[in-house]
Amino acid sequence: MRKIFLAFPGCQVKISEKRKKIGEFEFWNLEKISKREFLNLIKKEIKPFNQNVRKNYFGMGSKDDYEKSYKESTWGILLPNYSKDNSASRYESLFVINLFSDLSLPVMFYVDRDGVTVKKTTLNIHKKSNCYNAKEKFANKKFPQFYELLVSEIKGINWNACEVLEWNREQWRLSLACLLFSELEQYQKSKDVMIWQKECAEIVTLYETLLSRYKNDNGSYKIIQRVEILLGNHYKKDFENIKKNLKILFDYRNEFVHGGFFDRLKKATRSYSDDKGMAQLPKVDCEFLEEQAEVLRKTLIVFIYLKKKFKKIKALKVLSVPEIVNIGIMDIQLRKKIQKYANKILKLTYSK
Numbered sequence: 001m002r003k004i005f006l007a008f009p010g011c012q013v014k015i016s017e018k019r020k021k022i023g024e025f026e027f028w029n030l031e032k033i034s035k036r037e038f039l040n041l042i043k044k045e046i047k048p049f050n051q052n053v054r055k056n057y058f059g060m061g062s063k064d065d066y067e068k069s070y071k072e073s074t075w076g077i078l079l080p081n082y083s084k085d086n087s088a089s090r091y092e093s094l095f096v097i098n099l100f101s102d103l104s105l106p107v108m109f110y111v112d113r114d115g116v117t118v119k120k121t122t123l124n125i126h127k128k129s130n131c132y133n134a135k136e137k138f139a140n141k142k143f144p145q146f147y148e149l150l151v152s153e154i155k156g157i158n159w160n161a162c163e164v165l166e167w168n169r170e171q172w173r174l175s176l177a178c179l180l181f182s183e184l185e186q187y188q189k190s191k192d193v194m195i196w197q198k199e200c201a202e203i204v205t206l207y208e209t210l211l212s213r214y215k216n217d218n219g220s221y222k223i224i225q226r227v228e229i230l231l232g233n234h235y236k237k238d239f240e241n242i243k244k245n246l247k248i249l250f251d252y253r254n255e256f257v258h259g260g261f262f263d264r265l266k267k268a269t270r271s272y273s274d275d276k277g278m279a280q281l282p283k284v285d286c287e288f289l290e291e292q293a294e295v296l297r298k299t300l301i302v303f304i305y306l307k308k309k310f311k312k313i314k315a316l317k318v319l320s321v322p323e324i325v326n327i328g329i330m331d332i333q334l335r336k337k338i339q340k341y342a343n344k345i346l347k348l349t350y351s352k
Contacts, residue, residue, distance in 0.1 A: 001024065001080055001081075002046075002080070002081040002082075002089075002112075002113070003045055003046050003078055003079065003080060003081050003112075004046070004078075004079060004080075004081040004089050004090065004093055004110060004111065004112045005028075005042055005045070005046065005076055005077070005078045005079075005110060005111040005112075006076055006077055006079075006090070006093060006094060006097070006107050006110045007030065007069070007070070007073040007075075007076040007107065007108045007109050007110065008073060008074070008075055008076060008077075008105050008106065008107065008108060009072050009073055009074060009106065009108055009123050010074045010075060017029070017032075018032045018033050020139050022139070022140070022141060022143075022144050023144050024079070024080050024144070025077065025078065025079050025080075025143070025144045025147070026077070026078040026079075027075065027076075027077060027138060027139040028075060028076045028077070028078060029074075029075060030070070030073050030074055030075055030076055031074050031075075035066070035067055035070040035071075038070065039057070039116075042078075042111050043057075045078055046111055046112060046113060047113065048113060048115060049113040049114055053113070053114055053115045056115070057115040057116055058115060058116050058118070059114060059115050059117075060114075060115075060116075060117040060118065061116070061117065061118035065118040065121055066109060066116050066118055068118075068121040068122070069108045069109045069118045069119075069120060069121050070108075070109070072108055072120070072121070072122060072123055073108040073109070077097070077138060079093060079144075079147065080147075080148075080151075081093065081112065082151050082152065082155060083155060084155055084156055088156070088158040088160070089112055090107065090110050090112070090117075091158045092151065092154055092155060092157065092158065093151070094107060095154060095157075095178060095182065096146070096147050096150050096151050096154065097138075097147075098182075099146075099150065099181075099297065099300065099301055099304075099349075100137070100138075100143055100146050100147070100348075100349060100350055101137055101138075101350055102294060102297065102350060102351075103188060104182070104184075104185035104188055106119075106120060106123060107119045107120070108120050108121075108123070137350050142348045142349075142350075143348075143350075145348050146345070146348040146349060149305060149308070149345060149348070150301070150304050150305060150308070150345075152308065153174075153304050153305075153307055153308045154174070154178060154304065156171075157171075157174055157175045157178050158175075159175070169320075170307070170320055170321075173209060173210070173320070174304070174307070176209055177206060177209045177210050177300065177303070178300075180202065180205060180206045180209060181206060181296075181297075181300055183202065184199070184202060184203070184206075184293060184296075187199045187289070187293075191284040191286050191289060192284070193265075193281045193282060193283070193284050194265075194281075196284045196289065197252050197253070197255060197256035197261050198256060199289055200249055200252040200253045200256060200289070200292070201252075201253045201256045201257055203249065203253075203292050203293065203296050204223075204249060204250055204253040206296060206300070207223050207227070207296065207299065208223060210299065210300065210303050210321070210322070211223050211226045211227070211299075211303075211321075211322045211325065212322060213320065213322045213323050213326060217322075220246070220247060220250035223246075223250075224243055224246045224247065224250075225329060226322065226325045226326065226329075227243075227246065227295070227299055228243065229325050229328050229329060229335060229338055229339075230299055230302045230303070230306075230325065230338065230342055231295065231298060231299060231302065231342065232339075233339040233342065233343060234298070234339075234342055234343060234346050242291075242295055245288065245291060245292065246292075246295070248288075249292050265281070265282070268281075268282035269281055269282060270282075298346060298349065301345055301346065301349055302341070302342045302345060302346065303321055305341055305342075305344075305345040306321050306324065306325075306338065306341055306342075307321050309341050310324055324338070325338065
């Protein structure tokens with residue numbers, strides 16, 4: 001079995017052993033493994049593609065870059081590489097990792113059959129702190145199960161000019177949805193009062209990409225109704241508040257894309273109490289935005305899992321996920337099946 005190793009930064013890793021194995025997955029504590037020892041170990045796990053790779057193991061960088069990157073890395077995951085294209089393996093593996101987590105994790109370097117590829121040599125303290133609870137998130141049985149259930153559905157989603165001409169509509173839908181989700185990383189823990197509604201707009205765009213059956217099938221009422229089919233049973237009583245906030249989210253998006261955002265900004269701007277001549281911009285509701293991103297993450301997880309499950313059912317495999325979910329609004333038995341699948345995959349998902 002082919003494998004790939006991804007290295008991450010973070011605070012101290014609370015695990016006693018150097019490596020913790022869970023099935024085909026391994027959690028590595030890089031603080032207890034020297035950079036030289038790591039190279040000896042990883043070459044046994046991931047065989048270099050050929051002699052050229054053995055001779056030039058840092059083909060996409062230098063040994064010096066690797067050593068700098070390793071110094072900033074504290075943990076990593078060795079996991080199965082199911083990618084059809086070796087060049088897409090990092091993107092696909094990391095995408096599932098970020099779906100499982102509630103954060104977009106920065107890869108310091110990764111190792112595949114082409115050797116070590118360094119992505120970063122330094123990282124600011126804020127991004128390091130995002131990775132503080134690595135062990136609690138990944139070094140358990142839930143993550144390997146989650147990875148195995150979803151990774152097959154995202155194989156090939158990375159843009160490949162040799163393949164996209166053969167994509168059907170649903171492959172385009174999933175690829176663009178995954179790309180849009182990855183783009184939300186720019187807003188992680190960084191909210192700007194002048195453009196925070198841009199984040200709302202991009203979240204709504206992703207909902208519409210996932211849950212619209214066809215063009216103009218994307219009104220807020222329809223999308224929220226379909227989100228309720230997917231997540232209502234998971235959130236139970238809390239979903240009423242989520243539904244209310246989703247409606248607010250759509251309203252914010254409409255203000256932003258239709259040119260009304262500056263009116264809200266102007267109305268909410270006040271002077272400081274101790275300096276009447278200085279403008280005080282309104283505060284960003286970070287909690288609201290973080291909730292929206294979390295609900296969206298779970299919607300995408302359920303979407304991918306339903307895509308996998310329903311393509312095995314003869315009567316439904318010709319339908320898209322939004323078409324199936326829309327039928328589930330009236331079809332009670334289908335709705336129960338959707339919710340059963342949703343609960344199964346979400347039980348494996350990391351939650352705050």
